[in-house]
Amino acid sequence: MFATGVTIVTARSAQGELIGLTASSFNSVSLTPPLVLWSLARNAASLAVFSAGSHYAINVLGACQKPLAERFATRGIDRWTDVEHTAGVSGAPLLQGAIATFECFNRSRYEEGDHVIFVGEVERCTHNAGASPLLYHGGRFYTEHPL
């Protein structure tokens, strides 16, 4: 029953491969220093790259990006075909059309149960004021409805 936003967490592996997966576990931790967290299943294919890499980017999705959220949660396809992106300062891909981006130093990791909690130190962030977010609740996608 807990509604969240939707992100795609991205990285570039040491071999130069683009990595990305849909994650709704993103949350804020601290303002000083600026820290955020997200959690990754221990059986995720991307675990080794995120564990070893020094940086990743968290792309907050807008209401128009539901197809991208579904694509980056699908296994056995090339997730990056025709996906427009630019390289962040650390090399992690920043997705065109994301309504906010957080470029993070891979500060610490905590193994808990079947997930690993990643705490990232935000080195750079951007946002698109006024853009409508993609939301996720009870297994379905939504966008905002002001009360």
Ligand SMILES: Cc1cc2nc3c(=O)[nH]c(=O)nc-3n(C[C@H](O)[C@H](O)[C@H](O)COP(=O)(O)O)c2cc1C
């Ligand atoms: C809306 C949504 C939110 C998700 N959130 C997470 C998450 O926070 N952590 C996670 O490990 N998987 C999450 N998933 C599932 C992954 O996106 C999915 O298992 C993906 O295939 C993992 O990629 P990988 O195996 O290439 O690393 C989510 C999927 C959806 C559709």
